[in-house]
Amino acid sequence: MDVVIAYGRKIVSDEERSRCEEKVAHLGQLCPGLDRAEVHFKEEHSRRIDDREWCEVTLTGHGLVFRAHATARSPLAAVDLVVEKLGHQLHRTKGRIVERSIPRHRPSRENARMYLRVRTA
Numbered sequence: 001m002d003v004v005i006a007y008g009r010k011i012v013s014d015e016e017r018s019r020c021e022e023k024v025a026h027l028g029q030l031c032p033g034l035d036r037a038e039v040h041f042k043e044e045h046s047r048r049i050d051d052r053e054w055c056e057v058t059l060t061g062h063g064l065v066f067r068a069h070a071t072a073r074s075p076l077a078a079v080d081l082v083v084e085k086l087g088h089q090l091h092r093t094k095g096r097i098v099e100r101s102i103p104r105h106r107p108s109r110e111n112a113r114m115y116l117r118v119r120t121a
Helices: 014-030 075-101 109-120
Strands: 002-007 036-043 053-061 064-072
Touching: 002 014, 014 036, 014 075, 036 075, 053 075, 064 075
Parallel strands: 002 036
Antiparallel strands: 036 053, 053 064
């Protein structure tokens, strides 16, 4: 998965950048069809806001787009929140895709009778 990190007037250290890439790349292991991840960092300039670090992650691949954003006091904390949100989205979507690909067949009458016999016995 290609991870692209963009900063808007925000300086992020190399250590934070590498840890961010690792965390976002882990999402690619949850859903192997994802091709690209874009991470955007921004800092809120309002004094009233405690959580000034803003992070948005967009995952794309196979016609699917997943996007989440979060704010926190540090960039890595914001990335952790976003990764948690996206992990939940990927889990739900993967469940829907797998559920849709499994055909639903009604059991034949013999199997249904046998199931009832075993269950009541």
